[in-house]
Amino acid sequence: MHRYTLRSSVQVPLPKMDTLSLDLDAALARRTSLRKPAVKPAPALRHIWVVTGPAGCGKSSVASYLAQSLDLPYIEGDDYHPPENVKKMSDGxxxxxxxxxxxxxxxxxxxxxxxxxGAMGCVVTCSALKRRYRDFIRQVGQAEIGIVVRFVYLRADVELLIQRVKARQGHFMKDDMVRSQFIALEEPDSSEPDVVSVDVSESLMEVQKNALREIKARMCE
Structure with missing residues (x-):
């Protein structure tokens, strides 16, 4: 008769309860982290800066300076008036x-x-005398993709602008048109927070610097 010897099974130590809890917590944390949606970075803001105001306020001089300083394309609004508009304004x-x-x-x-x-923004000159004109331009803004429309309103009194327009050479806008523009003008107020107001009674250099400073202060808002 053969004799069989029963060998005792190897005793494997069970993990302690506190170790199991730590492992379970870690696993849950990993699963939870996987479920979190990726946070999309906010789109970089691209500004359309519209330089506005009546004839003679310096829109072209200020806008071209801003475009050069910010390295942005410049759109001169007067260049896009149709011939019939130019004729009417030339005739007063x-x-x-x-x-x-x-x-x-x-x-x-x-x-x-x-x-x-592909431009990161642009600078446009446009008188935009009335609120509804500005609202119409605002429609090009698309906040969801970071396109923001803002206005730089060049503020001056009518007599100063008449003097400036009289001094112009070769421009279709005549000085008697300044008064008609002031009659049509609806100055921006606090209900239009996207408008930067800049006084133009100082020298052109000061006005340009003031406008640039105001713009830079709002570019990250």
Missing amino acids: IPLTDEDRWGWLDTLRQKASDELES
Whole structure:
């Protein structure tokens, strides 16, 4: 008869309860972290800066300075008036809303084209005398993709602007048109927080520097 010897099974020590708890907590933490949605970085802001104000306030001089300082494309609004608008203004006839809508739409499209081509923003000159004109331009903004429209309103009294327009050479805008623009003007107020107001009674250099400083202060807002 064969004899069999029963060997005792190897005793494997069980893990302590506090170790199991730590392992379970770690596993839960890993699973929870995997469920968290990735946080998308906010899109970089791209600004369309619209330099506004009546004739003679210095829109072109200020806007070209801002565009050069910020390394942005510059759109001169006067270049996009249709011939019939230019003729009316040359003859001293104020433009109507109907005259302006197509022009405003062209400027809005030009600004969009610059951003679609890869520009980080642009500077546009446009009188934008009335609130509804500014609201129309605002429609090109798209907050969800970081496109922001803001205005630089160049503020001055009518007599100063008449003097400046009289001194111009070769421009279609005549000094008698300044008064008609002031009649049509709806100055921005606190209900338009996207408007930067800059006084233009100082020297051109001071006005340019003041406008640039105001813009830089708002570029990250």
